[in-house]
Amino acid sequence: MKFPLYFSKKIAFSKDNKNNLSRVIVFIGRLSVALGIIVSLITVSTGLGSKKAIKERLADFSGHISIKSTRSNSSYNSSVLDTSHFYPEKIKNLPEVASVQKYATVSGIFRNEKNFAGIIFKGVGKDFDANRFKKFLIEGVTPKITEDGYNSQIVISKKIASDLNLKLNDSIVAIFSKEDRSPIYRKFEVVGIYKTDIKMIDDLVVIGGINQVRKIQEMGPNDIGGMDVFLKNINDVDEVFPKVENLIGLKNYAEKATDKYPQILEWINIFDVNIGLIIAIMLIVVVINIIMVLLILIIERTNSIGMLKTLGASNGQIRSIFINYTLLIMIPGLIIGNLVGIVLLYLQKIFGFITLNPENYYVSVVPVDLNPLYIFMISFGILLVSALSLVLPSFLISKISPVKAIKYN
Template sequence: MNFTWFISKKIAFSKSNKKNLSQIIIRIGQTAVAIGIIVSVITLAIGIGSKKAIKQKMADFNGHITIKSYDSNNSYNSSKLNKENVEIDKIKSNPYVSEVYQYATKSGVIRTEKNFAGVILKGVSNDFDRNRFKEFIIRGEIPKYSEDSVNNEVLLPEKIAKEMQLDVDSSFVMFFVRENDSPIYRRFKVKGIYRTDIKQIDDVFVIGDIKHIQKLNGWSPNEIGGYDIFIDDIEMLNEVFPSIEEAVGFNNYAEKATTTFSQINDWIQIFDTNIFIILTIMMVVVIINLIMVLIILIIERTNSIGMLKTLGASNNQIRKIFINYTLIIMVPGLVIGNIIAIILLYIQKIFKIIKLNPDNYYVSSVPVYINFWHIGIISVLAIVISGIVLLFPSYLISKISPIKALKFQ
């Protein structure tokens, strides 16, 4: 067994340690390590969880990637997609693509006896992923759309439902303006109420049957406004996007969800900076406490240092002994901190105790993403960085004279 490691363990697990005054300092150091790890793990889990949750919400409504006509530009009224040039089979065969469904949008006005609101009708077809959208439903259910008949049932966002005083099974009239023609209206029935907590969606989008938009625009049943494409992992979006972009064809273009909701995406990118700052502060706190512990241990064990030098131990060997000793002391704090952090994160994940204002944060409760690789990396980095930094205060050992140390009381 390595000499320095053997002596470190003997000192660390010695029963005499319990009687030393430095034991209080050691406990303070372990507590600081535990708190630092708790804050670091929770910060990383919440930061990454928030980014994933918000990105996923954007994508679950609009698709991770959207294909539309250049003529649509940024208009809420879809222009006819040039389907013939879209290599849809190539897109669907992409191993990262999970679903593709067609859509079209058209602006209109909901009118009731007491109020009115400008909205966007997003028409979807029978390929609409009802299971993906279930998490947003707060009342009612998702309509079923078929290829054969027109369905007048729609999903209404909660905000508009409250403003219009509408609920499940209510009916309302929506007015549309057609080019070079008089306004036309359609009557719809509310089948379900949804909420995504994303203002840009909840303020305007009504989901209904694409056949209404096809008739309003004078399109054939095969003509659509675009495709919503879903991939297996939103973190792979930048890697998958180029291959999708190559298959959209002439006069069409592909757009990522992070581009469609660019303001939200820019906001969540700030999370990376915040995570880095908090992790850095916690690491500094841990290191300062460990340096303090090491210095106190060196002072307390001055006689032992003198004895080891007298017996022929080099300064480097003694330094390694005390650095190993300090890192062994650090381990209980790491373990306890990780356990507490994981328990707290699971409690939040399951019970969603801490709530947020969705108008400001786009989510109604604090989201967490628990990744044990991340937790392990934080712990390993804490040990490695601490071990490197502790090299500097350990140079005090080389200043200790064996003769004076043996006389030290």
């Protein structure tokens, strides 16, 4: 074992070399490291967890990638997909794709005796992924879609149900209108109530049968207004997106789930800025405290430095001793910080005791992403930055004269 590391361990773990001042300094150093680890872990895990949860909610509700006609533009009334050079089977058979589902949309109004609400009626077919949708259901069931006839069952959001005072099995009249045509009235039965916590969806979207939309939009019996593509892994979306674009033809276009709602994408990007800012602040605090610990330990052990120099130790060896000594002091703080941070995050992940306002944050409970890689990188990063930051202050040792140091007490 090299001399600097051996000597560092001897003085770091010795019980006889710690006076009251040393204990206070060591405690401050370890506390700052532990707090830095805890805050960094919570910031990264909740920030990345929020980004992941919002993206997954958007994707699981309306597909990781959606295909529409270029004639639809931003209209809520979908136009028929162009079938030339459009290969839905090839898209479905891509190895990264889990499933696809067709849909068509039309805008309208729900009205009853007490209130009214604007809606987007999303008609789905028999390939509707009911199992994926179940995570959003809070009451009732999903409609049974067979595409035989006109299904009157619908699923509405909790927000719409609250605004119109609707319950399961209640009936509601919808009004749809198009230019140069009389209003179209349809009566539906509420069989399910969902909640995504994403305001732009919960305020508007109603799920029902695609044949209802085909009739209202005067589509053909096999026409569709769009297709939702669900992937096996949300992280593959950037890789799969160009593959999908090559299979949809020139008169259709594809968009990612987050691109549908640019305000949500902007909100998600804020997390990266906040995470970076908080970690930077924590690093500065930890580094300042660790440098303070090193300088005080050097002053406290000036006599020992003089003895080491007298015995032939070089300035570089003595600097290594004190840097190693300071880093060894940090290790208990790293362990305690990780244990406390992981326990707190695990409890939040299981019990969700910290809640949020979904209208502002798009999630109702603080989500947690406990990734072992992030945990390791935070601890290793703080240890590495601290080690590098100690190099310059350690040069104070070279200014200490052996003769004066031995006399110093």
